[in-house]
Structures are given as structure tokens and as C-alpha cells.
Amino acid sequence: MASRGKRFLDSLNDGRSVWVDNDRVNDLPTHPAFSGTLNTISQLFDLLDDVKIRDQVGYSVDGSDKYAHSSFLVPYSAEDLAKRSHAFSYWAKETNGVMSRLSDYARSLVTGWYGSRKQLGKLDSKLESKITAYYEEARDNDLFLTTSLLDPQIDRSKGLDDQRIAERYLHVVKETKEGIVLSGAKMIATGAPYTNDFLIFSFNKLDTRHSKHAHALIVPAGSKGLHIVCRDSFAEADVQNYPLSARYDEMDAVLLFDEVLVPWERVLINGDADAVWKLRSHVPSNTLAFHQTVVRFVAKLEFVTGVTFAVADAIGVDGFLHVQEKLGELITQIDTMKALVIAAEVQAKLDPVSGMWLPEASYIDTARSIGTKLYPRAIEILQQIGGGGFVQTPARISQFDGPLSDLLNRYFEGVSINAENKVRLFKLAWDLIGSPLGSRHELYERFYAGDPVRSFANQYLSSDKSALVDPIWKLLRQSR
Ligand SMILES: Cc1cc2nc3c(=O)[nH]c(=O)nc-3n(C[C@H](O)[C@H](O)[C@H](O)COP(=O)(O)OP(=O)(O)OC[C@H]3O[C@@H](n4cnc5c(N)ncnc54)[C@H](O)[C@@H]3O)c2cc1C
Known part of the structure; x- marks a missing residue:
């Protein structure tokens, strides 16, 4: 049987409509925009077939000799959570933290849904069975998954009551016996050209009136009428001069739906804005997915720090006080993120509803929010x-x-x-700070977790304010 990596590459030959410039891509694995990245991903997939490594990134399904990636492991204990964390870290380190959407994030969402299928099943009578079937299919076939949650940036001051917006955001055109037919656009989907399936739902809360836009879907990338429009490729063939761009360009794309049929078994929710919001804001699944993002981020900070230390050493500036101060700051960045990951895992608790062992969400949210500031600062230090x-x-x-x-x-x-x-070292550093790939990464770290302004604000809004404010009034009462 072909290796997992090869099976993954073969699975992309499904007639999908991927556009780079005005060219429809025929063979992704050999196309210059994708060959380096797909080679990296297929090697990661192959790790699960390597008997010496597979336990680091995977687990045996139900004690059988079938291995799945640990992002599919439903955590019921601290050991399960640690196993998931280790797998995220392993893949992240293999790719120097630079590849962020290796599907372990989106797979974790599906795993969270599966672990909570009984509770989520209350949102729709068929949801539990659909989630179960899809989770098993994705796990057993190593499906690569990504998310596409945002709507196109046409006019953010207007909502779905504006006809121009309503027509362009993804919406149901008709329902048939086979499923629902949708038109409209979604942005941004990293990894879109080479994903197997997209998880699609609305990032923002919708009004119940907007039922045509209220859906949660799993859409095969090869669906007829779905066009995957890629940004300019940042991939480079020259690995000596662009060691990162040659290996790690995770393509971002916009999805254009032109009357795409999504079969009923892949329609998780249709027409119910409240149910979509409950799925979208479901804390256990989000926590499992966000956990991956911060574990991955530690690996990236370590990598940028390693490059910066090497640069400082190479040109003899590491003895200057202000340089040491900046190098020390990078260490505080790593330790801050690591500490938040450790705190989230040590303070993990049994979720009484789902029975899953979940990391402490508040530390993960904090790590995601401050990560938006740490990464640009790390890059600034490298430049300085x-x-x-x-x-x-x-x-x-x-x-x-x-x-x-x-x-x-x-x-x-x-x-x-x-x-x-x-020169090799400085070219590697340039690939972090100056190449199109490097610039894209700074943008990614600022925005991948959503608009950072609203993320910080949400932390304030959801905080336990009285625990902080009550002692102030107590002190003032005692000071009368
Ligand atoms: C490189 C990259 C890769 C990504 N990959 C993925 C992916 O794989 N899957 C996925 O689903 N998403 C992905 N995203 C999308 C990401 O989630 C969004 O970029 C992010 O949520 C911000 O949304 P936006 O880009 O539409 O910005 P906007 O929401 O349009 O924000 C633009 C600016 O306007 C302000 N603004 C806009 N609306 C409001 C408002 N209502 N209130 C206050 N301020 C407002 C914002 O604060 C910001 O300053 C990716 C983003 C990037 C940059």
C-alpha cells in the first residue's frame, strides 16, 4: 500500500478547481507553487507509518494496529492531553513552527465536536450521527482539513441587511433532495488548495432573520462549482536562498461558491443562526483547537530566537548590553508562552458535560492574544x-x-x-523578516486568531470583574 503521504497527495487529484493566476492547476504536487510545501506535508504524514516515531505523533485507534494523528485523540485524561500536546509540538518543531495549518487545528475542532456529540446533538436531530460519521471518516483516512470562517472584505460597515453584502456572503440558493446549494464567497482559507475538506461556518453571530446565511458545513474541496482562488505564490524553488519559502509556503485562498451542492450528510446545521453560534462558540472544541495554536507558537518563537542568537553571534554584537537586553527579551517571550501552555495543561479539568479533559481556556486565550504582539516584536528585534x-x-x-x-x-x-x-544564515533570517513569506507570517500572527482588537476586548468582557474590583471598594470602605 502507498504511504500515507503518497495517499494524501493522490487524494488531491479529485478534479478540484484551484487557480493560481489565470491557470487552473492540474497537478498540485508538481506545481511550483505547491511542490515544496506538499513534499513537507507528505513527509509529516509519513511519520505515522514510521514505527520509531508514530507514537510521538499518533495513537493506536481502539488498541488496534491502526494509527491516527493525535489531533483525533479525544482527551479523557491528563495523559491524553499530554499526548495531543506532544504531537502538536512534534509537527511544529519539524517545520520550525512556520507551518501553522497542518490540519491539526481543524481536526481538533472535529474531535471536540465528536467528544461533545451528545450535547451538540441537541442542536439538530441528525447532528450527532453526522458528527460521528465524519469524525471516523476523517480520522481513519487521515483527512487534511482547514477552516474558512470569514466573509469577504467588501464593506465591513454594512451587514446582511444590505443586499449587495447578502448576495456576496455565502448563502443557500436552494434545497434539494441531495442537499443544499450555495453561492457566495468565504475568506481566508489557509491550505485551501490542498485540503481534503473545508469546515465552514460563520465567525460572527448572525441574526435569526438571516437564516439563508446560517449554516455549518463540511465541504469537499473537489466540489463542483467551488473555485479556490490563491494569492500570489511565495514558494521558491531555491532552497539554498529561501530555506523557508522553498518548504513552508502555506497557501491562502479565497473560496468562490458558484451553486455548490453540499450533500445533507455534510450539512451539520442549516438555517438556524442560534445553533450555528452555539457550535461556533462551543468552548470544549475551541479549547482543543486553540491549544494546538499556542503549542505551535512556542516552536515558532524558539526558531526566531535561535536565528536571532546565531545572527548576533555571527557578527559579534552579542556582547553589547542593549543587544543582550533584546536577546533576553526573546527568552522572556518563549518562557511566557511556554508558561501559559504549561498552566493551561496543569490546570486542565474534566468537563462535567462532555467528560473530556480540557486545558484551561483562559490561559490559552491569553497566549493567543499576546502572541499577536510578541511575534511582530520578535521580528523587530531580529531586524534591529x-x-x-x-x-x-x-x-x-x-x-x-x-x-x-x-x-x-x-x-x-x-x-x-x-x-x-x-550568508546562508542571513538568507534564512531574511526569509523570516523580508521575503513575501516572512511578511505574510507577521500578518498571520497578528490576525490568525481573529481580529486582535476584538479578542482582547472579549477577554475583558468575559472576565470576572468583581473579583478584581471588589477588593478596591473594600479597601476604600476600610479607608473612610
Ligand atoms: C495569513 C492569514 C491566514 C488566515 N487563515 C485563515 C484560515 O485558514 N481560516 C480562517 O477561517 N481564517 C483565516 N484567516 C482570517 C482571520 O481569521 C481574519 O483575518 C481575522 O479574523 C480578521 O478578520 P478580517 O481579516 O476580515 O479583518 P476585518 O474584520 O475586516 O478587520 C479589519 C480592520 O477593521 C477593524 N474592524 C472591522 N470590523 C470591525 C468591527 N465590527 N468592530 C471593530 N473593529 C472592526 C478591525 O479591528 C481591523 O483593524 C487568516 C488571516 C490571515 C491574515
């Missing part, structure tokens, strides 16, 4: 420490084998690092 060094590199590493090789070796060397290795 490398100075103009990032643009003082010859265009290609291969120039070290060219006519100027002797001179390049002489003038590009560092403290105790030869010229070629120093």
Missing part, C-alpha cells in the same frame, strides 16, 4: 540586531562557486563563521 546585514548578501549562494569566490569568502566572513555559512 542584524541591521543592514540582511541586504549585504550576494544574490545567490552559488556565487561562492563562481568567479568572485575568493573575494566573497574573504569579505563575507563573520566572527567565527565562514562566509558561506554566514
Whole structure:
């Protein structure tokens, strides 16, 4: 039997409509925009077939010899939660924290739904059986999943009462015996071109009047009428000059639905805005998914910090006090995020309703919110420490084998690092701070968890205010 990675790549050959520029992509694994990234993902999938590694990233399903990725493991104990965390960390470290949407996030949502299927089943009579069937299908077939929750940025000052908006946001056009037919657009879906299925629902709470826009769906990427419109590719073929862009460009895309039929078994909720909101804001499933995002983020901070330390060392600036202060700040970033992950896992509790063992959500929310500030700051520090060094590199590493090789070796060397290795290091750093991929990552960390302004505000709104304010009034009463 073909390896999991190969099976995943083969599964993408389903007639999907993926657009890069004006070209419809015929063969994703060989297309320059996707080949490096898909190679990385298929290698990650193959880890589950490696008997020496599979327990690090997966678990045996019901004690059988069938292994599934641990994002599908429903946590009923601290050990289960630790196993999930370890798997997230393993994949994240394999990709230097740079790949964020390896499907373990979206799979965790499905796992959370499955773990809570009895409670969620109250939202719709067929929901429990649909969730169960889909969870098993996704787990047993290693399905790659991603989410697409936002609506197109047409006019954010207007809502669905505006006809232009209502027609363009994803909505039901008709219902048939087979399922519902939808038109409209969704944005942004990272990993869209090579996902197996999309999880689609509204990120924002809808008014009950807007039933045509109220749905929760699992949409196969190969659905007829679904067009996946990619942004410009940041993938580079040249791994020496772009070590990250050559491996890790997770493509973002907008989804255009042109009368797409979604079969009933994939329609989790239809027409019920309250039920959609209950699923969307379901704390146990969100907590399992958000847990993955912060574990992954630790790996990314460690990677940026490692690059920054190496740059400081390479050019002999690590002895300066202000540089040490900044390098120390990066360590505080890592420790802050790690501490929040540890706190969330140590203070995990049994959810009395679902029976799942869930990380403490408040620490995860905090990690997600401050992560939006930490990452841009980490990148700023890297820029401050490398100075103009990032643009003082010859265009290609291969120039070290060219006519100027002797001179390049002489003038590009560092403290105790030869010229070629120093240039390689600075090119790696440039791929973090200056390449299109690097810029996209800064944007990603600012926004992937939703609008950071509203995320911080929500933390305030959902906080236990009296626990903080009551002692103030107590002190003032005692001070009369
Ligand atoms: C690289 C990248 C990858 C992503 N990948 C995914 C993915 O895989 N799946 C997915 O579902 N989503 C993904 N997202 C989308 C992400 O969830 C959104 O970008 C985020 O929720 C912000 O929404 P928006 O981009 O529509 O910005 P907007 O909501 O349009 O915000 C733009 C600005 O206007 C302000 N604003 C807008 N509306 C309001 C309001 N009502 N009240 C106050 N301020 C407002 C915001 O504060 C912000 O400053 C991705 C985003 C990025 C950048």
C-alpha cells in the first residue's frame, strides 16, 4: 500500500478547481507553487507509518494496529492531553513552527465536536450521527482539513441587511433532495488548495432573520462549482536562498461558491443562526483547537530566537548590553508562552458535560492574544540586531562557486563563521523578516486568531470583574 503521504497527495487529484493566476492547476504536487510545501506535508504524514516515531505523533485507534494523528485523540485524561500536546509540538518543531495549518487545528475542532456529540446533538436531530460519521471518516483516512470562517472584505460597515453584502456572503440558493446549494464567497482559507475538506461556518453571530446565511458545513474541496482562488505564490524553488519559502509556503485562498451542492450528510446545521453560534462558540472544541495554536507558537518563537542568537553571534554584537537586553527579551517571550501552555495543561479539568479533559481556556486565550504582539516584536528585534546585514548578501549562494569566490569568502566572513555559512544564515533570517513569506507570517500572527482588537476586548468582557474590583471598594470602605 502507498504511504500515507503518497495517499494524501493522490487524494488531491479529485478534479478540484484551484487557480493560481489565470491557470487552473492540474497537478498540485508538481506545481511550483505547491511542490515544496506538499513534499513537507507528505513527509509529516509519513511519520505515522514510521514505527520509531508514530507514537510521538499518533495513537493506536481502539488498541488496534491502526494509527491516527493525535489531533483525533479525544482527551479523557491528563495523559491524553499530554499526548495531543506532544504531537502538536512534534509537527511544529519539524517545520520550525512556520507551518501553522497542518490540519491539526481543524481536526481538533472535529474531535471536540465528536467528544461533545451528545450535547451538540441537541442542536439538530441528525447532528450527532453526522458528527460521528465524519469524525471516523476523517480520522481513519487521515483527512487534511482547514477552516474558512470569514466573509469577504467588501464593506465591513454594512451587514446582511444590505443586499449587495447578502448576495456576496455565502448563502443557500436552494434545497434539494441531495442537499443544499450555495453561492457566495468565504475568506481566508489557509491550505485551501490542498485540503481534503473545508469546515465552514460563520465567525460572527448572525441574526435569526438571516437564516439563508446560517449554516455549518463540511465541504469537499473537489466540489463542483467551488473555485479556490490563491494569492500570489511565495514558494521558491531555491532552497539554498529561501530555506523557508522553498518548504513552508502555506497557501491562502479565497473560496468562490458558484451553486455548490453540499450533500445533507455534510450539512451539520442549516438555517438556524442560534445553533450555528452555539457550535461556533462551543468552548470544549475551541479549547482543543486553540491549544494546538499556542503549542505551535512556542516552536515558532524558539526558531526566531535561535536565528536571532546565531545572527548576533555571527557578527559579534552579542556582547553589547542593549543587544543582550533584546536577546533576553526573546527568552522572556518563549518562557511566557511556554508558561501559559504549561498552566493551561496543569490546570486542565474534566468537563462535567462532555467528560473530556480540557486545558484551561483562559490561559490559552491569553497566549493567543499576546502572541499577536510578541511575534511582530520578535521580528523587530531580529531586524534591529542584524541591521543592514540582511541586504549585504550576494544574490545567490552559488556565487561562492563562481568567479568572485575568493573575494566573497574573504569579505563575507563573520566572527567565527565562514562566509558561506554566514550568508546562508542571513538568507534564512531574511526569509523570516523580508521575503513575501516572512511578511505574510507577521500578518498571520497578528490576525490568525481573529481580529486582535476584538479578542482582547472579549477577554475583558468575559472576565470576572468583581473579583478584581471588589477588593478596591473594600479597601476604600476600610479607608473612610
Ligand atoms: C495569513 C492569514 C491566514 C488566515 N487563515 C485563515 C484560515 O485558514 N481560516 C480562517 O477561517 N481564517 C483565516 N484567516 C482570517 C482571520 O481569521 C481574519 O483575518 C481575522 O479574523 C480578521 O478578520 P478580517 O481579516 O476580515 O479583518 P476585518 O474584520 O475586516 O478587520 C479589519 C480592520 O477593521 C477593524 N474592524 C472591522 N470590523 C470591525 C468591527 N465590527 N468592530 C471593530 N473593529 C472592526 C478591525 O479591528 C481591523 O483593524 C487568516 C488571516 C490571515 C491574515
